[in-house]
Amino acid sequence: MGGKGAENMKALNFPKPSVDSARYDNTVKEGFAKYPKRRENYEKYLASPRSMEPDYLPIKIDFENVSRCNLHCDMCQVVTFEKNKRAEDMTLEDFVFMIDANIGLFEIKIQGLGEPFLHKHFVDMVKYAADKYIWVRSTTNATLLHKDENYKRIIDAGIGELQISIDGTTKEVYEKIRKGSNFDLVSENCKKINTYCDEIGSDRTRMWALLQNDNFHELYSFVKFAKELGFKRLAISMDVNGWGDEAWSEKNEKKRVSDRITQEDIDALLAQAEGVGLDLSFWDISTKYTKANPCPWPFERAFVSSDKKIVPCCMIGNPDIYNFGSALEFELVWKGDGYATFRKSHLDGQIPKMCQFCYEKEV
Numbered sequence: 001m002g003g004k005g006a007e008n009m010k011a012l013n014f015p016k017p018s019v020d021s022a023r024y025d026n027t028v029k030e031g032f033a034k035y036p037k038r039r040e041n042y043e044k045y046l047a048s049p050r051s052m053e054p055d056y057l058p059i060k061i062d063f064e065n066v067s068r069c070n071l072h073c074d075m076c077q078v079v080t081f082e083k084n085k086r087a088e089d090m091t092l093e094d095f096v097f098m099i100d101a102n103i104g105l106f107e108i109k110i111q112g113l114g115e116p117f118l119h120k121h122f123v124d125m126v127k128y129a130a131d132k133y134i135w136v137r138s139t140t141n142a143t144l145l146h147k148d149e150n151y152k153r154i155i156d157a158g159i160g161e162l163q164i165s166i167d168g169t170t171k172e173v174y175e176k177i178r179k180g181s182n183f184d185l186v187s188e189n190c191k192k193i194n195t196y197c198d199e200i201g202s203d204r205t206r207m208w209a210l211l212q213n214d215n216f217h218e219l220y221s222f223v224k225f226a227k228e229l230g231f232k233r234l235a236i237s238m239d240v241n242g243w244g245d246e247a248w249s250e251k252n253e254k255k256r257v258s259d260r261i262t263q264e265d266i267d268a269l270l271a272q273a274e275g276v277g278l279d280l281s282f283w284d285i286s287t288k289y290t291k292a293n294p295c296p297w298p299f300e301r302a303f304v305s306s307d308k309k310i311v312p313c314c315m316i317g318n319p320d321i322y323n324f325g326s327a328l329e330f331e332l333v334w335k336g337d338g339y340a341t342f343r344k345s346h347l348d349g350q351i352p353k354m355c356q357f358c359y360e361k362e363v
Helices: 003-010 021-034 038-049 092-101 122-130 147-156 169-175 185-199 217-229 246-253 261-277 327-334 336-345 353-358
Strands: 060-063 108-109 133-142 161-165 205-210 233-237 279-283 301-304
Touching: 003 261, 021 038, 021 133, 021 205, 060 092, 092 122, 108 122, 122 133, 122 147, 147 185, 161 185, 169 185, 185 205, 205 217, 217 233, 261 279, 301 327, 327 336
Parallel strands: 060 108, 060 301, 108 133, 133 161, 161 205, 205 233, 233 279
Antiparallel strands: none
């Protein structure tokens, strides 16, 4: 993020997205009770949460089940992949193996650089993890929710939260940003899944709007539109990712609007949301990491690509930019020299180039 945008966001007061704490806490608690080794692993993590050579396994992992997409959003690096696909899909068998091998997991995300519903076993993956009392979340473009009643199946599988990306409140703006999508179909799919959540009495969705130059003029329309689609929660994000790549950082920097939003905007939007009973939050990474407060990912979490390579984090999300090795040998890699060196660089303030976007410049 550029200096002006970062400084502006630091000066503003706004609520950040949070999970359904009661359901989340209950899931974690039941998982600790049923799987004692999971609790033991977490206690080891708590005892030394910034260890260069941890004696514990990660407590959270992002699993990219597919690295392909059915849309062509120009702020996403998927558009650079040949035929919108970087690698083969993760198999259900490999997913199950990695879940079982990583005994410390109590939270996962199933999604990366791609649309998770393109995977024929996505719902099975969610159910397998959820049945083990692992909190599961994901993000979708909602284009496939109507197929095979996915909007019901994903909720019934036990997903903790499904974020749905909606970057425009009108057909013209939405389809300009999310190229290849269908505004009317997506709107109808959102209504279907939210109606189903209402029927079973369990709110599992959140609308996620990425604010950028092409939709900033619709800022005051998002609350009303989210309500019309049946959402109870809306997050407005100013975080246009650079993917750990200098060229992408420069490209997406031009889309940023974090220096344009004001406290008056935020207060007005919060009042608007309160008036219609909508939980509104904002997402931005203006509070950056420092040597004294390093990124937590190297010490507690990882990203696994669809071709089973361990990537530092979701902000990079591409093993072709950087990876530590095979996720099928997770413990060996996690406790190996490469990861230890990477952690040390963060602790010493010698931040790798691909990570510098998330750190204060003086580091």
